[in-house]
Amino acid sequence: MPTYDYQCSECGHTFEETLKIADRNAPCETPCQQDIPQTKHMSIKCKGEVKQVMHAPYFGYDNIKTKHSQNNKVPSWYTDKIKDLKNSKRFPNNNL
Numbered sequence: 499m500p501t502y503d504y505q506c507s508e509c510g511h512t513f514e515e516t517l518k519i520a521d522r523n524a525p526c527e528t529p530c531q532q533d534i535p536q537t538k539h540m541s542i543k544c545k546g547e548v549k550q551v552m553h554a555p556y557f558g559y560d561n562i563k564t565k566h567s568q569n570n571k572v573p574s575w576y577t578d579k580i581k582d583l584k585n586s587k588r589f590p591n592n593n594l
């Protein structure tokens with residue numbers, strides 16, 4: 499089963515849940531259970547809104563373009579690097 503990351507929008511508490519894809523929104527329906535200390539002897543539950551944290555699904559090709567190039571051309575060092583990786587004997591099973 500995949501692992502999903504969640505973060506409370508109130509206190510910033512983060513946690514992971516391993517869930518079926520169909521159940522991935524379930525933690526968002528439960529308020530944050532993080533203890534927020536009020537006094538030395540007392541704390542209350544945060545009850546903030548929990549949201550799923552989305553991860554970038556792949557290494558950002560767009561970042562390369564905007565950081566290193568003024569136009570939309572792929573920088574040559576980048577294509578060379580990909581060629582090197584493809585031809586590399588060190589990664590015979592790569593699927594680039």
Ligand SMILES: [Zn+2]
Nearest residue numbers: 506509530544
């Ligand atoms: Zn919280």
